[in-house]
Amino acid sequence: xxxxxxxxxxxxxxxxxxxxxxxxxxxxxxxxxxxxxxxxxxxxxxxxxxxxxxxxxxxxxxxxxxxxxxxxxxxxxxxxxxxxxxxxxxxxxxxxxxxxxxxxxxxxxxxxxxxxxxxxxxxxxxxxxxxxxxxxxxxxxxxxxxxxxxxxxxxxxxxxxxxxxxxxxxxxxxxxxxxxxxxxxxxxxxxxxxxxxxxxxxxxxxxxxxxxxxxxxxxxxxxxxxxxxxxxxxxxxxxxxxxxxxxxxxxxxxxxxxxxxxxxxxxxxxxxxxxxxxxxxxxxxxxxxxxxxxxxxxxxxxxxxxxxxxxxxxxxxxxxxxxxxxxxxxxxxxxxxxxxxxxxxxxxxxxxxxxxxxxxxxxxxxxxxxxxxxxxxxxxxxxxxxxxxxxxxxxxxx
Numbered sequence: 066x067x068x069x070x071x072x073x074x075x076x077x078x079x080x081x082x083x084x085x086x087x088x089x090x091x092x093x094x095x096x097x098x099x100x101x102x103x104x105x106x107x108x109x110x111x112x113x114x115x116x117x118x119x120x121x122x123x124x125x126x127x128x129x130x131x132x133x134x135x136x137x138x139x140x141x142x143x144x145x146x147x148x149x150x151x152x153x154x155x156x157x158x159x160x161x162x163x164x165x166x167x168x169x170x171x172x173x174x175x176x177x178x179x180x181x182x183x184x185x186x187x188x189x190x191x192x193x194x195x196x197x198x199x200x201x202x203x204x205x206x207x208x209x210x211x212x213x214x215x216x217x218x219x220x221x222x223x224x225x226x227x228x229x230x231x232x233x234x235x236x237x238x239x240x241x242x243x244x245x246x247x248x249x250x251x252x253x254x255x256x257x258x259x260x261x262x263x264x265x266x267x268x269x270x271x272x273x274x275x276x277x278x279x280x281x282x283x284x285x286x287x288x289x290x291x292x293x294x295x296x297x298x299x300x301x302x303x304x305x306x307x308x309x310x311x312x313x314x315x316x317x318x319x320x321x322x323x324x325x326x327x328x329x330x331x332x333x334x335x336x337x338x339x340x341x342x343x344x345x346x347x348x349x350x351x352x353x354x355x356x357x358x359x360x361x362x363x364x365x366x367x368x369x370x371x372x373x374x375x376x377x378x379x380x381x382x383x384x385x386x387x388x389x390x391x392x393x394x395x396x397x398x399x400x401x402x403x404x405x406x407x408x409x410x411x412x413x414x415x416x417x418x419x420x421x422x423x424x425x426x427x428x429x430x431x432x433x434x435x436x437x438x439x440x441x442x443x444x445x446x447x448x449x450x451x452x453x454x455x456x457x458x459x460x461x462x463x
Contacts, residue, residue: 066095066413069142071160072228073101074109074116076302077251078329079153079178082225083306087119089406095413100141102134102157132432135163139429148172154188160437165194165427177205179326180349189213192436193424197416199223201327204348214299219421221412224352225327226405229397232309232336243272244379247339249255249330252281255448257342258321259283261368263290265321268372270379278303278311312337316385317375320424323365323455325349332400335359335392338383342374346459359391365459
């Protein structure tokens with residue numbers, strides 16, 4: 066089976082999932098290739114230069130409109146013998162929408178990566194044209210089935226995973242004084258809660274240090290409120306090969322996210338024995354972290370509680386060591402690429418053997434974005450209002 070995975074090589078979780086899946090699905094005779102639309106011309110990040118051979122990109126500027134762009138994508142899928150596509154919902158609106166226009170012989174799978182209303186709206190918009198849905202966390206599956214009417218038999222939960230081989234070569238650096246804290250991810254306060262980091266660090270033990278790894282729209286704001294000091298280091302974005310060593314050099318992975326899906330960096334941290342102290346997101350982080358056994362969770366936005374957990378670990382290094390060992394064991398038992406690939410392969414095999422009915426393909430000449438892929442009311446809400454709403458809703462009792 067040959068599948069196109071709609072993504073471009075980049076330093077981020079979605080492409081990391083592609084890399085892991087491509088490797089894991091190869092033994093099942095699944096050839097996974099990336100296919101993407103480039104908004105800007107130029108070379109890929111040097112850290113991903115060799116990835117260019119694993120897929121095809123189209124320069125959006127070379128097409129007069131989206132209709133011709135979609136026609137070209139469909140031509141590539143047919144000409145190169147792809148059996149199906151994997152759509153990462155909302156990673157690109159054009160490629161999310163294309164499943165409504167593909168011929169019936171192309172299998173269509175969508176992956177729901179996060180728990181936002183916008184993502185759910187987009188998933189609902191294309192669901193009639195999709196053969197199977199894969200959610201990376203229980204929360205997304207439950208929400209789509211219970212609140213949006215998705216058929217339970219065509220929706221699957223397969224969390225993201227890592228290759229333990231990438232982490233076993235790194236030995237953890239022992240240290241008895243000063244917690245080494247790490248934040249790794251997109252520097253975006255609306256999702257990652259990065260502007261809560263300064264208060265958490267201020268309440269943490271004075272000997273704690275923080276390393277911030279990543280790029281994003283809120284990097285200047287974060288640097289403004291975390292001025293340079295011996296306690297703080299900004300490394301910028303790093304390539305995937307650098308991640309295991311980073312995890313080995315730090316004690317705690319700090320993740321104050323407002324929302325997530327199946328955070329790849331969280332699983333990578335645990336694989337490297339870097340103990341997670343993370344937001345408690347129902348059906349998301351509690352699916353990965355067993356609170357108190359292989360990591361610690363705090364209520365979303367509760368900076369004091371997060372800092373209290375750090376202080377407690379600073380005073381109990383034996384507990385920190387136990388959590389670290391348990392985190393590694395959790396990944397080895399539940400979040401390996403082999404396990405993830407096996408579950409994907411089963412979904413692919415069953416769907417290909419007996420494709421469920423889908424809505425008829427729409428003519429490309431009638432190309433348009435449905436309601437769920439257009440900006441909604443929430444798009445125009447001020448960011449502080451949206452952040453407040455997320456915080457309130459996340460803390461409501463189930």
